[in-house]
Amino acid sequence: MSNVFWENLVKLLPILLLSVLKNSECSVSSNEYMKREHSLIRPFQGVGVNLPYWDFLGHTMVTSNYIRLTPDLQSKSGALWNYSPVMTRNWELHVTFKVHGKGNELYGDGFSIWYTKERMQPGPVFGSKDYFSGLAVILDTYSNHNGPHNHQHPYLSAMINNGTWTYDHDRDGTHTQLAGCEVRFRNVDFDTHVSIRYENDILSVSTDMENKGEWKNCFVVNDVELPTGYFLGLSATTGDLSDSHDILGVKFYDLDINVSPEEIASRSSILPRAKTYEPPREHKDDPKPGMSNAKIFFILLFGMLITIAGAIFAISYFKEKNSRKRFY
Structure with missing residues (x-):
């Protein structure tokens, strides 16, 4: 073959590669696409004062590389709330985070990812209000855990609430949890990730805590009903024990395919519930x-x-x- 042929081929390769990338992006976005108004991508803008699409409160500190919900100090709390309601029937949320601190054996308390009716309301549940309405995905790091359990900490769990139940901190929420799994994410040298996917009334939570670039299933629960029009949030708290809770990124993906505006609107009036949810058990004190x-x-x-x-x-x-x- 002539040199002219090879020269033309080299010139065409970037164009062909760009075309392939564009086609692959289109094929992904045809089924799901990231919505900027519900996402946070580094470098974060509006450092220290305003954050596009998001509000923050408490001891939250915003930098260009991370958003620190709490510093590694006692009795601190902070929260980050999206101010655009989620008008999506099916969605997936990816949160990149880092939890780290000086404690080797004693540390806490943890943070929570929210999809709730209420927003910007501080309270005792990892920095947010109790008796909430919606979904909480809790990453509990409290090393000196409360009561007898059959799992170790850190522990990831989910709770569906219709506004009538309290989160039992004395029992780490085990009396009202939907499902959960043990996780290891504290004081690692790489970013850690959690994925929350809600599609066709199926709630699935996966994690990437081993720096492998692949999702590991934590749990899948069928027949979970969540309304549209709720808000995304993240909050954290420390008590006698402490950690730094850093949010490094939030990506929200719209999974709706052939969902009509009427169906989305009708979902706004339902109450959060899980049909297979185990009813809250009676609070019992630990045996002496x-x-x-x-x-x-x-x-x-x-x-x-x-x-x-x-x-x-x-x-x-x-x-x-x-x-x-x-x-x-």
Whole structure:
């Protein structure tokens, strides 16, 4: 082949490559596309004052590379809320985050990803209000966890609420959780990710916590009903224990295919619920811990001393009484 042929081929390669990329982008966007008004992409704009499409409160700090919901200090809370309601029937949310701190054995508390009717309302549930209406996906890092559990921390769980149930912090929400799985994301050297997909009343949560570039399933729950018109948010809190909770990116994808505006509008009036949801169990206090061996030893020793003292007193009393009888 002539040199002219190869020169023309080299010139055409960039054009062909660009065409392939454009076609692949179109094929992806035909089924799902990212909506800017519900997303956050670095570098973040409006550093320190305003953030396009989002509000923040509490101890939240915005930089160009990360949004820190809480610093690694005690008794801090912060939140980040999207101010555009989600008018999408089916959607997927990807959150990139980083949780890190100085504590090696004791740290906390964690953060939550919200899809709720309420927004910008601080409260006791990882920095947001209790008795919420909607969905909470909670990443609980509290190392000194409350009550007996059959899982380790950090722990990822989901809760569907219609505004009538409380999140039981004393039991890490296990009495009202929809589903959950153990996760390992704290103090790693790479970005960590969580995916929340809601499609045709199926809620699925996946994670990428191992820097493999692939999603690992956490749980899938059928028959979950969520209204349209709710708001996306993220919040975090620290107590006696602390961590830095950083949000590195939020991407929201519209999955609607052949969904009519009438169907989207009709979904705005339903109440959040999960048909397979286990009803909240009664809150029961932890059983009182049994006595230690040392405490049992001292109680027995004290009882023996009282018994010996009583016996000595009784013997002395009867001896004195008998000696008095001899003088009469």
